Amino acid sequence: MKKIFISSVLAIVLLCTSCEKQKSYSIESTINDKLHQFIWNGLNVYYLWQKEVPDLADDKFVNSEDLHFYFRGYSSPEAVFESLLNKPTDRFSWIVEDYIALENSFQGINVSNGMEFGLVQYKNGSNNVYGYVRYVIPNSDAATKAVSRGMLFNNINGSQLTIDNYQALLFSDTSNYIVGFADYNDGNPVSNTTSVSLSKIEIQENPIAITKVFTEGTKKIGYLLYNQFARNYDGQLNAAFANLKSENITELIIDLRYNGGGSVRTATYLGGMITGQFTGQLYSQEVWNDKIRNAFSANSFINNFTDEISNTDVNGTVILKENLNSLGLDRVYFIATYSTASASELVINSLSSYIDVKVVGKTTRGKQVGSITLYDSDNLQRTGNNLNPNHRYAMQPLVFEISNKDNKNYPNGIVPGITLPGVELGEDYNNLGVLGERSDPLLDRTLVYITTGAKSSNNESKTFDFNEIFNSKLATPAKDNMFMDLKK
Template structure:
């Protein structure tokens, strides 16, 4: 972690130079003072837009007391953090008060009842909202209560869901609630009298939801539904590709429609599994702020195709090392939606510089920035000296912009059927979602037809044109739609 320490010491040196020659510690500090300095210091060092935020300038404060007094006017660490962000360009930086929950979330462990869902406004233009079940996590409360994909619900604990109350009803600290099911009714759901009570528990989700092979005539087509780029499942992901490889598949469909992102290293591994003929070549490249750029050598910002998974823990000890099972494909098919973000978009974009990338679904989120987790310690890492034990705050600020080998990314999202991404623009039909991994799923069925015939069906117009999806359950988890990198060495 020497590079983290090097840049941290550099910034502290700059800060001391700008301070008064007298002792910088002129008063006893409180936990809030410590937090405020941690927030300022971390963002001053690593924030992607550091030079664009006046309060993050190296010479902004005369001494420590000046900084403490200034930020002491804010009523919470969250308010201090928000005041230092470059909104609206920055849509995704967050601060959390429980870094354990954040770390768990990056590994697919969340407080959840296992019902993953989207929320949609009524077609009639009212403020009413309904939920549709996307899928159910195994071994969860939702599974035990027989919740299934395609169910529609419009009430929680007897209250109609609306634009104004959905966060309180579904995402508060309450661990139990009861949903009221409804009939779809062409987008204006009507209650049908059935209720289901659900309980949130600590739930581990395997992101490799489905891996199977379809035989279509003489063609073997692999299908992988992958719901998060979680590093602790890299070996299982590689095993799925070992099966595809042993079966000699001709084509591959990777379903990322509900995948909000995750680890950049895992995204690189996935791209290397799909291909294999580009080992050592440039996969993606990162742009950090001027301080990071000056502190590290240029090769640190380059991510290359690889033939090996090598993951280490925070102490640098190897926790996984194995050869990648690569398919050597020259074309790939992705199923996508607005829920496909960050690392999902990275894989699509990075591969498009090397092979033909086909997309079926809807325009992706448009998140081309990545983040790191910063802790209140001397080098801003969890294992750093003098980790502050008086709180469990951590920051997940955007620190980099990422692009393919040609320097291209898509901040407005990647569009299926566009010039660079042939395919079909098609949204999910909330009244007919079908079964994931089966041909009854309209998006999968359309993709299989497209592969085998090269034709687009007459149903290619998006089913969502008259509907507005406003939120989904993935956005409420601590990790949300974050693309993150490991600490640089």
């Protein structure tokens, strides 16, 4: 790889300007000017659609002063960033004010009261919104106050949730609010007398939420509820597979219904844990912009099945190295919903090129693109020289598209029973059951599918297509991101 690539390109962009342009500004650069320059530099070098954005053209600006003057017409760094995105194609790039919070979020550390929920529009078509509790993080404030999966709420601090106010009521900087619970009422919930005051603090969620084995006749079926591809939990994920392997399971269910993604490397490890017989073969392949592709060898853009975990810190020091606990399966079942995105979709898609993959649930998000974290330093890395001490902004722009070995991905989502074999069935917000138990309709349906092969049931008269508009994970700094290390 060409390690001098980033600094060389930045020098060319900022110093080798068009000889035909002559502009001169006598302005003193501000903190925001430097921040705007960082945004432009990073996107000019790495952004997947750099060529499609006129303001990111290499010859757009004569010099730094020209750039500073141009972006002074924007109200904020966020506005500058948004102006440089390839809309509407780009649905997922974002910028954050605090890269510490972003880095923590990649590790499952967020400011939260522990109540993880989805938000759904009322069935009657009004602007009213209600929340359903998906699960509660152990040892959180919500856990201590008996909040549990399946509870519904429709008001915060006494105000009815609506499409227009849910962001302000649920996701403001306020650390406390009172949740007013409700009864289902055929999808148009009505308030009941139950309420609870919840407080947000910084907590860490273990994404390996449930691991267990079901014995159904002669079949031993492993089950894993996995909620984030967090690299700092790779060792624990591997240990969970060691337990499944010791149980001699013959079938496996990976529940990704609430997993919005995370590390591409961890997604590759998970593929190897499920299989193990394809080590060294192509797992996934990436397409970056022309600048990056021209600067690196073709091997830089492929991810192969591996038989070991080898993780390093930002300084290159090995922090985890161990063999994968692989199951050698030739079939796997996934539970998925619209909240299943990016790295989750990558695992489903990549494995479908090699083994029998079946999906139970609803259409996934359709996020086949990924990002890297860019910092305001000389080489756009956290450890780069002259990391700007005046702010903590970082960018998470889309920089690559990823596909399986057959060059397939699904920007419109993976549809159970259509894109891949499986069963289409949504969650019933009036009957969510208990995660990891047969009372959970999606898990129960998957177990029936495994044991009987049946794709339909007399009990499935509807698939619950209510309009879910948001969920609590999307409000975290990591959101539904699929990311990898910056190429250097």
